[in-house]
Amino acid sequence: MIYNKKLFESLTKVDEKFLELNKELENIGNNVSRMKEINKSLKLLNPIVEKFSEFKKILSNLESAEQILANEKDKELLELAEIEIGEYKPKIEVFENELKRLLLPKDENDDKNVIVEMRPAAGGDESSIFVGDLFGAYKRYADSQGWKIKTLEIVETSHGYNFISFMISGEDVYSKMKFESGVHRVQRVPETEAKGRVHTSTITVAVLPEVEDIEIVINPSDLRVDTYRAGGAGGQHVNRTESAVRITHLPTGIVASCQEGKSQIENRETAMKMLKSKLWERAENEKNSNLSSLRKDQVGTGERAEKIRTYNYPQNRVTDHRINLTLNKLEMIMLGDLDEIINSLIANDEALKMAEANI
Incomplete structure (x- = not known):
């Protein structure tokens, strides 16, 4: 039976850690601070432990089937063993890949609420208008995720917004919204453009995790x-x-x-x-001086050439330049349908981490 023994050993240690934490929790007494730490750790480890439990059952069933194949002579039992081996073998790689993903180091801020700041950059009135448009998309996306959104400060202009800040609270908000930090570029024909020329403008979005008092x-x-x-x-x-x-x-x-x-x-x-x-x-x-600030590096200066994503209205197209993803459904995305973009960014981030970790 071929499987990743190094991975199995790592998962066994996680299993042991999970049991240790549960035992500690039973005898913690009134130490609320430590209780909170343990519960947070258990929440992170639980998906790994559950998936590992399923994986061990598959390995056990596969091992039993291979033993039957090696030792039995009954034709019917041999046929059943071959069927089981054909069923379980392909699952090993699938489970190992999923377990590798679950073992990746987690961003400690992923489960936090966020504070988002949006500002117009290059492009004058069109930039101010798009601040409001993208804010609307975020509100609808937050609603689709079951999150709560609370506006903190709004500075209006004659055409749009000079600044919008808001808080989003809910489950694992930062894990998804952190990918929105950066320069967003919009290409469209302004309502005031008589000759129908496409204008390019940009806005900046900064996403910060809400910080606890401690x-x-x-x-x-x-x-x-x-x-x-x-x-x-x-x-x-x-x-x-x-x-x-x-x-x-x-x-x-x-x-x-x-x-x-x-x-x-x-x-x-x-x-x-x-x-x-x-x-x-x-x-x-x-x-860490090598890690630039979230706002400075991810948002940049707001110049048109700096962008993480482009919204092209004439062609109904949205392109995320970080992963070369292009979707021809701009209208749906502006209605809050951001799942495909954000899920692709998460998958890309996990793939990069797996390559770095060489798991």
């Missing part, structure tokens, strides 16, 4: 908190009270603001979450 410690004396009246739509309270909040982290100059909540308290809490995510980003960059 990860970033902020000295209150390092903060300046300003309140102001929010602009734009939002209800009567927006215009009558200084409910919007802007928090500045004085040592770094990093600013986070929120104006979409119903009260100053709510906006302050949200702005603090945004600030912590931005400070996390800065800390990660300082930890």
